[in-house]
Amino acid sequence: MRFVTERLEDVLAAIVTLAVGIFVVTEGSSYKIGTLSQMGPGYFPVILGWTMIVLAVLILVASRPAEIPMTLSHRQLRGMLFVAASFAAFALTIERFGMVPSITLTVFLASLANDRNTLVKAGLLGLGSALACALIFRVGLGLQIEAF
Amino acid sequence: MDQLLQNIALGLSVAFSLEGLLYCFIGVFLGTLVGVLPGIGIMATLAMLMPITFHLDPNYALIMLGGIYYGASYGGSTASILMNLPGTATSAVTGLDGYPMAKQGRAGQALFMTAIASFVGSIVGVILLAGFSVPLARVALRFGPHEYVALMLLGLIAASVIGSGRSIRSLIAVSLGLALGLVGLDLNSGVARFTFGQTVLFDGLPLVAVAIGLFGLPEIIASAGRAQTPKVQSDKIRLRDMLPTREDWRRSAMPMARGSGIGAFFGALPGTGGLVATFVSYAVERKMSKHPEQFGKGAIEGIAAPESANNAAVQSAFIPTLSLGIPGDPVMAIMLGVMMVHGILPGPTVIQDSPDLFWGLIVSFVVGNIMLLVLNLPLVGMWVKLLAIPYNYLFPVIVAFTCIGIYSVNYQIVDVFVLLAFGFLGLGMRALNFEVAPLLLGFVLGPMIEEYFRRSLIVSRGDLGSFFDRPIAGTILVITAAIVVWAIAVKTRAALAGRGKPVSDNG
Numbered sequence: 001m002r003f004v005t006e007r008l009e010d011v012l013a014a015i016v017t018l019a020v021g022i023f024v025v026t027e028g029s030s031y032k033i034g035t036l037s038q039m040g041p042g043y044f045p046v047i048l049g050w051t052m053i054v055l056a057v058l059i060l061v062a063s064r065p066a067e068i069p070m071t072l073s074h075r076q077l078r079g080m081l082f083v084a085a086s087f088a089a090f091a092l093t094i095e096r097f098g099m100v101p102s103i104t105l106t107v108f109l110a111s112l113a114n115d116r117n118t119l120v121k122a123g124l125l126g127l128g129s130a131l132a133c134a135l136i137f138r139v140g141l142g143l144q145i146e147a148f
Numbered sequence: 149m150d151q152l153l154q155n156i157a158l159g160l161s162v163a164f165s166l167e168g169l170l171y172c173f174i175g176v177f178l179g180t181l182v183g184v185l186p187g188i189g190i191m192a193t194l195a196m197l198m199p200i201t202f203h204l205d206p207n208y209a210l211i212m213l214g215g216i217y218y219g220a221s222y223g224g225s226t227a228s229i230l231m232n233l234p235g236t237a238t239s240a241v242t243g244l245d246g247y248p249m250a251k252q253g254r255a256g257q258a259l260f261m262t263a264i265a266s267f268v269g270s271i272v273g274v275i276l277l278a279g280f281s282v283p284l285a286r287v288a289l290r291f292g293p294h295e296y297v298a299l300m301l302l303g304l305i306a307a308s309v310i311g312s313g314r315s316i317r318s319l320i321a322v323s324l325g326l327a328l329g330l331v332g333l334d335l336n337s338g339v340a341r342f343t344f345g346q347t348v349l350f351d352g353l354p355l356v357a358v359a360i361g362l363f364g365l366p367e368i369i370a371s372a373g374r375a376q377t378p379k380v381q382s383d384k385i386r387l388r389d390m391l392p393t394r395e396d397w398r399r400s401a402m403p404m405a406r407g408s409g410i411g412a413f414f415g416a417l418p419g420t421g422g423l424v425a426t427f428v429s430y431a432v433e434r435k436m437s438k439h440p441e442q443f444g445k446g447a448i449e450g451i452a453a454p455e456s457a458n459n460a461a462v463q464s465a466f467i468p469t470l471s472l473g474i475p476g477d478p479v480m481a482i483m484l485g486v487m488m489v490h491g492i493l494p495g496p497t498v499i500q501d502s503p504d505l506f507w508g509l510i511v512s513f514v515v516g517n518i519m520l521l522v523l524n525l526p527l528v529g530m531w532v533k534l535l536a537i538p539y540n541y542l543f544p545v546i547v548a549f550t551c552i553g554i555y556s557v558n559y560q561i562v563d564v565f566v567l568l569a570f571g572f573l574g575l576g577m578r579a580l581n582f583e584v585a586p587l588l589l590g591f592v593l594g595p596m597i598e599e600y601f602r603r604s605l606i607v608s609r610g611d612l613g614s615f616f617d618r619p620i621a622g623t624i625l626v627i628t629a630a631i632v633v634w635a636i637a638v639k640t641r642a643a644l645a646g647r648g649k650p651v652s653d654n655g
Contacts, residue, residue: 012580013317013320013580013581020324024327032339035610036605037606037608037609037611039601039602039606040337041334041336041339044598045330045342048326048327049327052323055319056320059316059320062316062639076373079370080369080373080575082372083368083372084571087365087547087567088564088565090548091555091565094551094561106547107548110372110543113543114539117541125544125545126544130548133552137556141203143556145556
């Protein structure tokens, strides 16, 4: 067990790689493999998958005790969640509501990723950048995205 | 010679057309603008601004994209010098001596020398690019699929093994990239692979979304959570205060020349690029200097050499990309991707078939670098002011621009989700100490290498030994094998030397 905890980072990396490798091999095998002189769509993926499996084993073999992987701070977690939410919000609203409402929401959410931005500031920044974006991209560059 | 003059005249006519100048300027301007912003690296800059270029004629799109690239590498050093907050790994080296200089009140001289060194390096790189690409492409025209497979393999292996402390992890990243490149319809058989029945994936994963996700999103998230940006050293800079002393010039001249040479060499090699070049040139200068103790405390050589090396590498990286169609680093992979989006098949035929594109691009590099000299010397104050914008207001706007940019490429919402997915992939990889650059390289080269690999084995009726029957392909493969053996040897020696001690750069 100490072997695993001391090498946690490498062990995790190896497990993930192994899983991806096995997936690529199984998925690749479901296509026609063919022969070396007449390769089917499955040939190359299977080679790749096996390469990854071998490399995963190599990571374990070459693994030496290392420091525990970095932990996520509260601040980073907040940043990650809000930035991700803002991208998702853009994707979900842009076609239905148009650029101004969508960008307002996107920038509002993104602003909240930083704990120094208050709700009011975030709202104002959102509205301001939405109007600026509409002017630049809709009016200026003529992109095919409706303002509303 | 006549041919060369004719080509340059053709290039001049493209680069000096109204659109040529305009898009070149927009490119270098935006590149510097985003490059100056701390925490936003060249890859993120390029990925963010790339969508704009899709609406242009390919000639101008490449001119603008090139401008963004070398513009960002000029701008990247500003924050590095003034705030010790490098946007890119390459400008981190500049900060080693640039930030101490700024603290001593010599920020102006540091910025001035940076601009000059960048210019010198770029011009050396462009000259080599103009000189070497044509003969190289002529040789490459005789390449068959075997040679291409060997070259791409060399590129991928070199990119993973050289300049990375964790070769196995980089090789995994490359393999993952190659696998992700398989998503979509197989060209030969028409079978949909790894698409899970989703028709939107039939064309493959969108390159732009993948690139912004991998490089841009983690950078945005990292800076979004940042508490406070460091104080800007010397917020007012006038051109008058910037002029370096005679002593500065004297000390910088040779480092610049050496830096340019080192940079151009490493830039042209597949898989190494600017990062290795900057570190090597810095190390060389410290070795050669009569007063190595000044390095790290504000030695001007420590700015001149890596800056010229970096920019020379930026330009010479175009040599394999334009003449062979094989990108040496992820930035060039994006360039190649853009060429393909525009329907240009990268490879040795580009120089012959579209001389206006090739020579227009080369001349525009010179034009763009002159523009950058103007943008970065008299107007440097403008960029410095930009650094004063509080970061917590800036990054939400960057998010908005990124969203609009990515959506406007195909007007497909799924692209935004692909971006998010790859953003988290990038974060996860970073958390486990994987590099994402090799992944992107693999992703772009994946479909090509598979295609050539299949073709080469059809030609040679399934005989793998045929790779070694052909002198060029065989030589390249031997070099590739030598790199692998060398990497294993270095690793083993380090492991034996460090036995019993916890070492962090394994795997």
